Amino acid sequence: MKQRGGSEEAKRNAGERAAEFVDDGDVVGLGTGSTAAHAIRALGRRVDAGLDVEGVPTSFQSRELAREAGVPLTTLDDVGNVDVAIDGADQFARESGALVKGGGAAHAREKIVDASATRFVVVADPSKAADELDHAVPVEVLPSARRPVAAAVEALDGEATLRSAERKDGPVVTDNGNLVLDCAFGSIADPGALATDLSTTAGVVEHGLFVELADEVLVGTDEGVERRRYGAE
Numbered sequence: 024m025k026q027r028g029g030s031e032e033a034k035r036n037a038g039e040r041a042a043e044f045v046d047d048g049d050v051v052g053l054g055t056g057s058t059a060a061h062a063i064r065a066l067g068r069r070v071d072a073g074l075d076v077e078g079v080p081t082s083f084q085s086r087e088l089a090r091e092a093g094v095p096l097t098t099l100d101d102v103g104n105v106d107v108a109i110d111g112a113d114q115f116a117r118e119s120g121a122l123v124k125g126g127g128a129a130h131a132r133e134k135i136v137d138a139s140a141t142r143f144v145v146v147a148d149p150s151k152a153a154d155e156l157d158h159a160v161p162v163e164v165l166p167s168a169r170r171p172v173a174a175a176v177e178a179l180d181g182e183a184t185l186r187s188a189e190r191k192d193g194p195v196v197t198d199n200g201n202l203v204l205d206c207a208f209g210s211i212a213d214p215g216a217l218a219t220d221l222s223t224t225a226g227v228v229e230h231g232l233f234v235e236l237a238d239e240v241l242v243g244t245d246e247g248v249e250r251r252r253y254g255a256e
């Protein structure tokens with residue numbers, strides 16, 4: 024699995040704390056990435072100890088990991104929504120809890136699962152915190168829409184770069200068979216407005232701005248976990 028961001032200890036602390044929030048009988052959204060992976064493994068240990076849960080994976084990676092960890096799986100088709108979603112982020116805004124996600128190109132499925140959750144818990148390390156979001160926004164596009172979407176991003180004063188695969192010649196292809204444009208906009212003063220602009224661009228399957236979705240962010244450090252809550256709880 025790709026290693027991004029802060030220390031493994033910080034990620035483990037955040038992921039393991041989030042797994043404690045899951046109750047018997049819950050359906051759990053299983054996020055993607057190295058921090059969410061700690062939550063999936065911790066959940067697997069709780070299942071071994073008798074916890075009755077089902078997980079909805081957000082990617083090929085989280086499905087494989089859940090199987091290895093012994094977390095029983097279901098689908099949104101079967102259950103409709105999840106009780107708790109636990110997922111990572113590439114960046115979060117300290118004040119609003121708005122997120123940039125999609126470092127693992129899984130943001131389309133992640134958004135479907137995370138948005139369906141009664142409680143969406145983000146797990147992160149301190150390197151992900153920002154006063155204003157400025158991380159490039161991953162945009163999943165239909166392959167035939169790559170150039171028109173790149174032009175639309177430019178019209179929004181952004182710069183779109185096709186994400187390249189690392190151990191394959193050519194582009195990253197998502198779990199849904201699409202391409203990813205990493206779109207740099209500099210500092211994003213109004214993530215909600217940019218999210219609307221991207222969502223209404225023809226050919227965009229999903230973008231990595233998650234605005235007003237997170238209920239809390241657990242920021243792991245080497246020493247423990249800081250809990251930041253957002254929205255009405």
Ligand SMILES: O=C(CO)[C@H](O)[C@H](O)COP(=O)(O)O
Nearest residue numbers: 056057058111125126127129
């Ligand atoms: O959005 C994601 C995948 O699409 C990940 O949650 C995000 O990239 C954070 O990953 P990590 O915990 O490995 O830093």
